Amino acid sequence: MALENPYANSLDGLEIEDPVQSFFDYCKKREAVRVKRESGESFPWSDDPILQKGRFLNVFREDDKVSKSIIEFAESAKDDLPLLIQALFFSRWCNRDSTIEQLKLGDLSNPEALKEKLIGLEQWENYTAYPVENSHWDEKPYSRIDAATYKFYEKKDELTQIVLNSNKNVITATKNINKQFMMSNDFPIFMALIDIAWFREDVIPITTDVPTGIGAEPYLDRLQKFLKLNSHQDVGLKMIELQKEYWPDAKRDFYPIDIEYQSCECRKYFSYVNGTKKFEGKNLFSI
Numbered sequence: 001m002a003l004e005n006p007y008a009n010s011l012d013g014l015e016i017e018d019p020v021q022s023f024f025d026y027c028k029k030r031e032a033v034r035v036k037r038e039s040g041e042s043f044p045w046s047d048d049p050i051l052q053k054g055r056f057l058n059v060f061r062e063d064d065k066v067s068k069s070i071i072e073f074a075e076s077a078k079d080d081l082p083l084l085i086q087a088l089f090f091s092r093w094c095n096r097d098s099t100i101e102q103l104k105l106g107d108l109s110n111p112e113a114l115k116e117k118l119i120g121l122e123q124w125e126n127y128t129a130y131p132v133e134n135s136h137w138d139e140k141p142y143s144r145i146d147a148a149t150y151k152f153y154e155k156k157d158e159l160t161q162i163v164l165n166s167n168k169n170v171i172t173a174t175k176n177i178n179k180q181f182m183m184s185n186d187f188p189i190f191m192a193l194i195d196i197a198w199f200r201e202d203v204i205p206i207t208t209d210v211p212t213g214i215g216a217e218p219y220l221d222r223l224q225k226f227l228k229l230n231s232h233q234d235v236g237l238k239m240i241e242l243q244k245e246y247w248p249d250a251k252r253d254f255y256p257i258d259i260e261y262q263s264c265e266c267r268k269y270f271s272y273v274n275g276t277k278k279f280e281g282k283n284l285f286s287i
Helices: 019-038 049-053 065-077 081-094 105-109 111-119 144-154 156-164 170-181 187-198 217-227 232-246 256-274
Strands: 135-137 140-142
Touching (some): 049 256, 065 105, 065 187, 081 144, 081 156, 111 144, 156 170, 170 187, 217 232, 217 256
Antiparallel strands (some): 135 140
């Protein structure tokens, strides 16, 4: 099911002379913010007014707060693939580090008690990061909280089999799982699946091609046109190659997920430049 892209026109009318250079310039500036902040320097950590005022994810996913909490939460399940997959789907349906950090892996084995615990929190889910709509299994509908607690517990073995039958390809796995889930936006599915690569590259390798999220599409389109390539997946591979030229001293090599991830962040950044995104509400950074 196609979702209308609310970001499709966010860069319309804006000239970006060299989107490759701009991509790596943005990444280097954003990573410098993280390094300065984590070293204890005082705000502001950048002389760029957009980076001072706007909210942006870290360049490397493992540095984000939610990612850190997920890695710690799910680490002990890495040798039990169905439990690992349940933990990762739960975590991405929750997507809130303060909630995940209050739980133990064993909480997933009692859906009823887990749901009661989540309801008892002031806010259990992060509903601003990306939409997580109702989903299905065999056409049975599940709310977000019922999917997080009941569905992933009940269907973890079936989910695991779908993943294993997808030939280590996260795009294929995302599509195959969404045949059951029937979500108009399959991004939460993809996020849970790509997280598997942190623990089990034998199931989902970190080098796998990734689908294009709606937030990344406008900037990936710019890169694809500039590089004269045939697909966003080709763009990912080329940008990984170009990292050696544009950012050789980065803390690690990029993977396809990083190019997609940061293309979304570049779209945000240049939306501020273009005036199609405003410094207000959830977009406004606060210490």
